Structure formats: structure tokens, C-alpha cells
Amino acid sequence: MNVSLGTPPFPIMAIADTGSDLLWTQCKPCEDCYTQEDPLFDPKASSTYKDVSCSSSQCSEFGTRASCSTDKTCSYSIAYGDRSHSKGNVAADTLTLGSTNSRPVQLKNVIIGCGHNDAGNFNKKTSGIVGLGGGAVSLVSQLGDSIDGKFSYCLVPFTSEKDLASKINFGTNAIVWGKGVVSTPLIKKSPETFYYLTLESISVGSKKIQFPGINSGTSEGNIIIDSGTTLTMLPTEFYSQLEEAVASQIEAERQEDPQGVLSLCYSATADLKAPVITMHFDGADVKLDFSNSFVQLSEELVCFAFRGSDDLSIYGNLSQMNFLVGYDTVSQKVSFKPADCAKM
Structure with a gap:
């Protein structure tokens, strides 16, 4: 998403x-950073930028992820599930968001x-992360x-024209309504960062596989819903049943993923007739398109975009593409509506 920081923005x-x-x-001076295409944010060039002190309430909100620098300013260190990380100064500055009425909103x-020390699986087209957790x-x-x-938000598929940014809305514009909307309860659990949903089962064509413990x-x-994770991660045993059901309904020769990340792959040139995958959340059936359930890894290879993991179960962003996904933390629900995100 596009935002602006500082004054001038x-x-x-x-x-x-x-x-x-x-x-x-990522900020100047960048001691140890990943390569980004855009210029780095320079805190010295912003008249509204200020470092946060160690004794402030803002610093204490970081908990164990904060520490105190020698000059008594607050530092942070954050690590992500894919082992990417960012370290740097906690600061306050003006944030400018684009608006639907074309007048930018300044906060x-x-x-x-x-960030002065950032590394991992970051895209060089991006400069950082906007955390939208709880x-x-x-x-x-x-x-x-x-x-x-x-x-x-409405996530534009990877297969769309390259420069299309996905849209995000806040407030009244974010209400998801109309034909085809389904909603499922948000469950309050720890840590409060994550948005927890309840997945009851997954259907592969007409075969329904029940989630463990239902x-x-x-x-x-x-399961948590996460726009920052690519694949959908499921308990290993449950995933094995799912993969078996999908494979049994595809008449094509299996291929190997040379990276060894995904286990159900086929030749991209094969005329794949894949079964429809439906996610059965509590109160909401979300029917996935082929581009939600399979990902093209190369010109030759297409793979099932789910994998087994005995850590956290995650509903990743490939499964969410071309859906308008609405979060309502007051009514405690998440809504899904099929959409052509490139046209929004």
C-alpha cells in the first residue's frame, strides 16, 4: 500500500x-538493509519526526521487542514468521494516507x-511494512x-499487470456488503496481534475434510488470517488428507518443486482440471478460484498453494486474492466477497 511519512510527505x-x-x-542511514528501488526515508529531512524516549508509554507498548539505546531513545527489534527482521528506532511522525475524496488525510x-537493520524476504519494490494487526x-x-x-482490502492477483496496487479502505468505506458476502466471527485470543477465525472443514469438489478438533x-x-503470508498453512496430518484428495481428482503427472517448498506440483503446460476448493469457516463458505488454490512458480511449474505446518495455521494471501476482505473489530467479524480487485 502507498502511504507518505513525515513533513513534507x-x-x-x-x-x-x-x-x-x-x-x-527503511531509514537513512541504513547500516545493514535489503536493497530497495525507491529512495530511503531520511528522518533528518522531516520537520515532524521525533525519536521516542525509553520512559514513554509508546516505548512500553512494545514490551520485550523494545530496548533502550545509549542516548535513552527507544529501539525496536521485530522478527517475522519467515525469519525476516527489522531493527531500528521507535519514532513518531506524521502519516499521510490517500483518500477517496482525493484530499489526503494527515495523522x-x-x-x-x-529501520536501520532489515533483512529477509522483502521485495525490492517495497520500503517496509504497515502493520494492521490487533x-x-x-x-x-x-x-x-x-x-x-x-x-x-482487495488483493490484486500476482498474474495481473505488474503496477496495480491493491486497494485498502478504512472506516465507513471499508464496510463489505451486497450480493455474495459471507461473514465469520473474529475470535479473541492471545497474542492480540493476530486475527483468529474458525475453520471447520475444507471441501475438495464434493469431498469434505474436517479440521482436527472440530x-x-x-x-x-x-487459524489466523494474514495478508502478509503467501501460502495457506495447515496442520500436517490435515494437509496430507487435503493434498491426497486434490491429487486424486487431477489427471496429470506430478512434478517436483525444485525448491522443495510445495509438494503437489504439475506441469504448467498441462491442461489442469483442478477440483474446486471451498473453505468452510464458521458461518461462511468461501469458494476459491484456481488462482487462489494454485500458484505458478515458473513457466513450467504450477503448485498447490497450501502446505503442512505444525506451527500456527494461517489463511494466506494467495487464498484471499480477488476477494474484498473486510475486518470489523467492533462487531468482531471478517467478511468475504468475490471481487475483481484489479478493477477496484
């Missing part, structure tokens, strides 16, 4: 991430991270009552 392109809280960008004293320092929490706990009632909030 400096544009940055960042990844909208519902699985983390902090809004950070003063937004807590940000000024924690205290996330942009959603900082916007507070002004957005009434509501935001939505009958024993231990499954409430068994």
Missing part, C-alpha cells in the same frame, strides 16, 4: 500486513519504526475510533 510503498503490528520503513504523531501499536489501533474498528469443541479460533 515522503511517499513509501509498504506491505499491508494483518499478521503484525508495527508500521516501519499526526503516529508511532513508526525507522496490537496497540498497529495502524488500525492508532487510527482508533476514527475508523470505528473497520478496514478492508467435534471436541477445541477448535475455536484455529
Whole structure:
């Protein structure tokens, strides 16, 4: 998503991430950073930038992820599920968001991270991350009552024309309504950063596979929805059943993923007739398109975009593309509506 930081406003392109809280960008001087195409944000060039002190309440909201620098300013260190990380200064500055009525909205004293040491799986077209999680320092929490706990996004598929940015809305514009909308409850669990949903089962064509623990009632909030994770991750045993069901309905020769990340792959040139995958959340059946359930890794290879993991179960962004996904943290629900995100 596109935002601007500082005064005068400096544009940055960042990844909208519902699985983390902090809004950070790479900053000058960058001691050890990944390569980005856009210029780096220079805190010295912003008249409204200020480092946050160690004794401030803003610093204490970071908990164990904050530490005190020698000059008594607050530093942060954050690590992501894919082992990417960012380290730098906790600061406050003015954030400018584009608006539907074309007049930009300025938000003063937004807590940000000024990253001086960042590495991992970051795209060189992006300068950082906008954390949209449920924690205290996330942009959603900082916007507070002004957005009434509501935001939505529509993720443009990777196969679309390259320069199309995905749209994000806050407040009344974020309400997802109309034909085809389904909603599922948001479950409050720890850590508060994550948005937990309840996945009851997954259908492969007409074959329904039940998520572990559904009958024993231990499954409430068994999966998080995360716009910053690519694949959908499921418990290993459950994933094996899912993969077996998908493979049994595809008449094509299996191929190997040379990276060894995905286990169900086929030749991209084969005329794949894949079964329809439906995610059965509590109260909401979300029917996936082929581009949600399979990802093209190269000109030769297409793979099932789910994998087994016994850590956290995650509903990743490939599964969410071409859906208008609305979060309402006041009514405690997430809504899905099929959409052509490139046209929005």
C-alpha cells in the first residue's frame, strides 16, 4: 500500500500486513538493509519526526521487542514468521494516507519504526511494512475510533499487470456488503496481534475434510488470517488428507518443486482440471478460484498453494486474492466477497 511519512510527505510503498503490528520503513542511514528501488526515508529531512524516549508509554507498548539505546531513545527489534527482521528506532511522525475524496488525510504523531537493520524476504519494490494487526501499536489501533474498528482490502492477483496496487479502505468505506458476502466471527485470543477465525472443514469438489478438533469443541479460533503470508498453512496430518484428495481428482503427472517448498506440483503446460476448493469457516463458505488454490512458480511449474505446518495455521494471501476482505473489530467479524480487485 502507498502511504507518505513525515513533513513534507515522503511517499513509501509498504506491505499491508494483518499478521503484525508495527508500521516501519527503511531509514537513512541504513547500516545493514535489503536493497530497495525507491529512495530511503531520511528522518533528518522531516520537520515532524521525533525519536521516542525509553520512559514513554509508546516505548512500553512494545514490551520485550523494545530496548533502550545509549542516548535513552527507544529501539525496536521485530522478527517475522519467515525469519525476516527489522531493527531500528521507535519514532513518531506524521502519516499521510490517500483518500477517496482525493484530499489526503494527515495523522499526526503516529508511532513508526525507522529501520536501520532489515533483512529477509522483502521485495525490492517495497520500503517496509504497515502493520494492521490487533496490537496497540498497529495502524488500525492508532487510527482508533476514527475508523470505528473497520478496514478492508482487495488483493490484486500476482498474474495481473505488474503496477496495480491493491486497494485498502478504512472506516465507513471499508464496510463489505451486497450480493455474495459471507461473514465469520473474529475470535479473541492471545497474542492480540493476530486475527483468529474458525475453520471447520475444507471441501475438495464434493469431498469434505474436517479440521482436527472440530467435534471436541477445541477448535475455536484455529487459524489466523494474514495478508502478509503467501501460502495457506495447515496442520500436517490435515494437509496430507487435503493434498491426497486434490491429487486424486487431477489427471496429470506430478512434478517436483525444485525448491522443495510445495509438494503437489504439475506441469504448467498441462491442461489442469483442478477440483474446486471451498473453505468452510464458521458461518461462511468461501469458494476459491484456481488462482487462489494454485500458484505458478515458473513457466513450467504450477503448485498447490497450501502446505503442512505444525506451527500456527494461517489463511494466506494467495487464498484471499480477488476477494474484498473486510475486518470489523467492533462487531468482531471478517467478511468475504468475490471481487475483481484489479478493477477496484
